[in-house]
Amino acid sequence: MPSAVLAVDQGTSGTKALVICPERGVIGVGSAPVTPRYGPGGSVEVDPRELLASVVGAGRAAIADAGEPVAAVGLANQGETVLAWDPASGEPLTDAIVWQDRRSAAICAELTPYADELTRLTGLPVDPYFAAPKMAWIRRERTREGAVTTSDAWLVHRLTGAFVTDAATAGRTQLLDLDRVDWSPRALDLYGLGGEPLPEVVDADTAVGTITAFGAAVPLTGLLVDQQAALLAQSVTAPGAAKCTYGTGAFLLAQTGDTPRRTGSGLVSCVAWRLGGRTSYCLDGQVYTVASAVRWLTDLGVISGAADLDPIGSAVPDSGGVTFVPALAGLAAPHWRGDVRGSLTGLGLDTGPGQLVRALCEGIAAQVVELTEAAATDLGRPLTALRVDGGLTRSTLLMQTQADLLQLPVEVSALPDATALGVGAAARLGLDPALTIERAVPAWQPSAVYEPRIGAQEAADRLGRFRSEVAALLDRTPRTAPVP
Template identity: 80%
Template sequence: MTGGPVLAVDQGTSGTKALVLCPRRGVLGSGTAPVRPRHLPGGRVEADPAELYGSVVAAGRAALADAGVPVVAAGLANQGETVLAWDPATGAPLTDALVWQDRRASGICAELAPRQEELAELTGIPVDPYFAAPKMAWIRRHATGAGVVTTSDAWLVHRLTGAFVTDAATAGRTGLLDPAAVAWSAPALDLYGLGGERLPRIADCDEPVGTTTAFGPPLPLTGLVVDQQAALLAQSATAPGAAKCTYGTGAFLLARTGPLPRRTTTGLVGCVAWRLRGRTEHCLDGQVYTVASAVRWLTDLGVIGGARDLDAVGGSVPDSGGVSFVPALAGLAAPWWRG
């Protein structure tokens, strides 16, 4: 199975990208499909779950059509901290998806400020609306108590295969995982008011979790991982201490740290990098929420015509006149954590 082409799908914030990859011949086909999150007053950012799933199917089918060859398996990377409530019996969404940029859970984080050191020690994750746990708590408090509330990957995998799973790397981004045991943390769940919730089984990132026919012929879904850790795995899997920085809607600097969880006092996040064949690797993560989304903001304001104008406009003046632009449009993440 591992010697043939595979379909790799990355479900992102503003679009889904898919590639057909061959171990010998490289990229054989590609496909994309847009996603249009809604930016609402009060720092709210939502996405239509149906659009997320539809983009996965559309991009995957387009990549397969472009390649024109059969594939032996599929893998899915995901946004990580985007959450929704849904009905596990039918798969129907019960809420919109709260995107990782959404800030509506700031009040819940403020309530938990006295427990933030305890939660960081339990999970390695700061108390911040960026992460899944506060948004999941907000849904339970203000939207619905029905169904299950999970990160978006668990819902997508359920739609694709019927399984109820998440991968170890995505679970590590929730703020609800004990990173040493790679198991849900009952104390963290209780602190967030999520005790007793039905949560997905935590799978290895390279574990077959089911079969999907969403892309045409039946395909085993054999790879699950959160997007930034997927990039780290692809770019520095064999080099402990190597770091990568990926630029997209935001920018994320990750460095692999080895088989044991790491804590820092410098504002970085310690989390699971991946778990492959039962072996867990950990990483440190520094987040910048607003990168390409700042370019889109400047474009919407009419300051520039698009990303292609950045060098031309920047090069048209001798200096910035002492002015710095800090694109904290969704707050400051690492190392400051100022929403």
């Protein structure tokens, strides 16, 4: 009998698949690109068929690379990406509205009188980032037909015929009662989604059906939203620990245990996972543009790609007085001002690519510091270290800047593809109910640890300059979105 599992991470810009053996580690790898379309009015869409094709293509490639069959499949998803589709045929009725899409801002503004109530119910602020506003927007602007759900429910239906979503993904909609871990009739009514067909909310380690798209029939036994899967893979299973993933955006999650902790600092309170009928919760903070800000600099011709961050940024000693607030798609947590746009100040005739790169790294790192400070406030104690993963952790400049501004060690995961590894662990738990989380998750070991190289006062000064620019942006941008 095969012991390996196929773990598929369906992401914003591509799908990565790993075949993971409990004894030999990763023995097969596959990937397939996904191309979101960015349009006017803050629109970000992708063809759902491309999402499905990427899952199937990456999964088949990983199994072919491994050269052996798998015992089960786990599927991680983007979380807040939604579409309408026909439950009878499985065909999409709309494009998928990606988590970055901002066109539902007007719906959020209409819900301002109910924002506090919705946050108490669901743990989430009213913001276009989450799934419910996008779902309501589809119903208002696109179609009343079929079902409107997060992308995972559609993918699982196409692959197995089941109509389910895991508790953590459901928790990213703003339609889930955070305490009951079930759909909230009140939230559904407020969003005009009462009576909608909704997927069953299941545990992350539930056997939900059989997949034949990858070859021989195998059970789908793991479902988990991407950032929570990365949290699991990094062994952040105890209250007080935190991780940050540096991808298209940056996503910081801190464990709070088996009780939801309502946040007063602007972070999100949500389900980390439900495994074996037991729910764990976490605090969640986001930075909307990280790798996407690097791509922006690339598109301008300042650099040729992320690999240029270190050689170009390290060619100069500092940012030369340049401050970059890379809010190119708005400010997420803890401000929740999607209407704010970024700024680049302190430019001079001597400003070059190196200063711009350093300013970008400082801007990204400063926003993550804001998230860690908010998490520490909500937890009632400071974090002791930050575990990190994602493609941009390969940048020594960014990671050192993060440690400097954070004034804490930054531990870089030795295991790439943390999201896939996390949902792979969920799949193993679903396959073997006797398995413990500790045995299912790879042992944590950093590939590098970055210690602060500057003093606390210099870090405070640099953070102060960044925060002053953020405050100026907030002051001169009239609020057009509800206060969380």
